[in-house]
Amino acid sequence: MNKTFLIARREFLSRVQKKTFLLTTILLPLLIFGFYALIIYFSVKTGDNIQIAIIDHAHIMNDISVKQKGDIQFHVLKDVSVIDLDKQIQQKKITGYILIPEQYNIMGFDTLSLKSDKSIGLLTRDKIQKNFSDLLEEKRLMALNLSKKQIDSIQNANTLQFTSLEGKKDSDAKAGVSYGVGYFSGFLIYIILFIYGTMVMRGVMEEKMNRIAEVIVSSVKPFKLMMGKITGIGAVGLVQFIIWIVLVLGLTMLLPLIFPQLAQQTSNLPMQPGAMQAAASMKNNGGIHEVMAGLSTINFPLIIGTFIFYFLGGYLLYASLFAAVGSAVNEDPQDAQSLLLPITMPIIFAMVIMTKAVNDPNSSIAVFGSMFPLTSPIVMMARIAHGIPEGVPLWQLLVSMALLVGGFLATTWLAAKIYRVGILMYGKKPTWKEMWKWAFIKN
């Protein structure tokens, strides 16, 4: 049997058979899901509770008695005493009340005051402010004797339609969804590189400290040992992520069933800041249908295909570097920290470029980041979410892929050389200069 395969199988099985693997693989998505379910539960609960009473002595809201605006319900009352309302606030029946005095001039600049219990959150204040202003604005426009149609035209916010050169409709929802998908997949690769890279490094350190490395390299070439380890752990990562994605997707679909009244708002869960943006744009454009349309314009087979490619490429590129660092350090795990810095820097740098690239996939920094092999796995995901050729021209994608393959061959070659020497070296932590020398020792 192939020795690299034997090593990979041991690395895979010894990790998958651990109880901690099952725990993290199954419990983590459940925890995330439970966390979001809680957030939604509470946000919904507070949303129902805002009741504002308006005592309209100026008779400007004669035509309404109850008005629902967003989460807030305005009750227009006429014959209620202030003392009565104070009592209602204390009994938590209403959140607060606004008194409009008799001499209030709707076209003036007077400020009204809202009396309430002391505790109104910042977000709720904002909402009340905005919705009440909207209400007043409507009344002001009506006071100017405008027709319903004229008012609608003034309030119309959809004055611009974004279209690409090819004439495709480029809606806000689509841009939002692209942003969300790009951010999410880029972030995922960022996490993968860190989690599984350090896993490879720890595995190598363990082998070196247990001194088993010397036994094994007397039967197997160090390169095979390193590659076996990297493939084995890569397979663990792939399995773990597939389970996570299936679980998270499955649970997210369950969410509307658990909170049926929320179906409208929550089917696009704010899992990531990017998704939040998508949700925000959804609100502006009024509707889930728009988002669904946005989602359908995203080329998922393309995204999933490139995701797997950049996941594997990025992992292979960095895992061998992590392995090299693991082989160079000794008993003191602190040593690993300083040696890791040059490896983690480009990953973090890539993350920074990625947050730019999701907003502006064709900026020069995004183009550079998606070409350079050390950053391309993360940055390219942000661009590809915007589609071909809007986000990234095909030739750039192909060049980036070729560079990534070349990059991982180069780092693996370099890392294997350092690894081969480092795994048998004990004693003090090597300097960068020494490690550089190891890479170019003959044989």
Add this chain to the structure above:
Amino acid sequence: MSAILQLQHLKKYYATQKAVDDISFEIGAGNIFGLLGPNGAGKTTLLRMITGIIYPDEGDIIFDGKPFNPMDDTIKIGYMPEERGLYKKMKIGEQALYLAQLKGLSRSEALSKIRFWFKKLEMESWWNKKVEDLSKGMSQKLQFVTTVLHEPKLIILDEPFSGLDPVNANLIKDEIYRLAQQGSTVVFSTHRMEQVEEICNHIVLVNLGKKILDGKVQDIKQQFKQHRFNIAFDSTPEQLTHPSFEVLQQKNNEYTLNIHAGFKSNDVLQFFITQHVNVVAFNEILPSLNDIFIRLVESTHSAARSFQTVE
């Protein structure tokens, strides 16, 4: 006796020292061979080159008549490094199986051999235990089994008895003899001289990366003998001065003598026989390997290596 391993002018230089500096020797098949040297003499580097873990900068290794090829020849070599290592969290049976498969045995072949050895060394109950549950001596035993499991032609043991109690040390020693009888060649690396004297029939001593001694244990002892003899009488001899010898030590009626160059043991005996004492014992004192070792290492003025610059 044909040589299973020939080292020809091996060199390995590291940045700060010449770890192995032009060493050549050969190891005959079926021998129990001792590779000796003080700490840092270059033994481990030498062994790593023989096992194919690292490559020499210069020189050739001829294994079993052909140039050494680490890829094909590892199955014929069993190596137990000085710093023992096993996967702590792995079950013992699986671990032995894994290491045997890495050597190139098939699964079924490996399983039957592991069962054989585990039974022989009374380790059958260990199968599902983890290495972290074993004592130091027990894991040593396991390491030995994984080293010889694939019946290698060349077995290389770096300090094999450290950490073993006398009972288990004897158990392993017997196995080493048995393996040598069956035709395996055993290379020992140690600085425990009494073990070498007991087990090995051929030794090489290295220091500062160079070979300083090479030969059969008996020949070496002859070579380094200092013409010292033990003589015992039934009563005190009247005269003790004669040009053929001088007395080094006296204990009751036993004397240690140094016979001067140009004289033979019979000259001494003749001198005493003519006196009114009976010689009850007379034997030559051969130096122990320990003495030879200390003498040679100290004469190179360096028990520990100092760093040097290698161009």
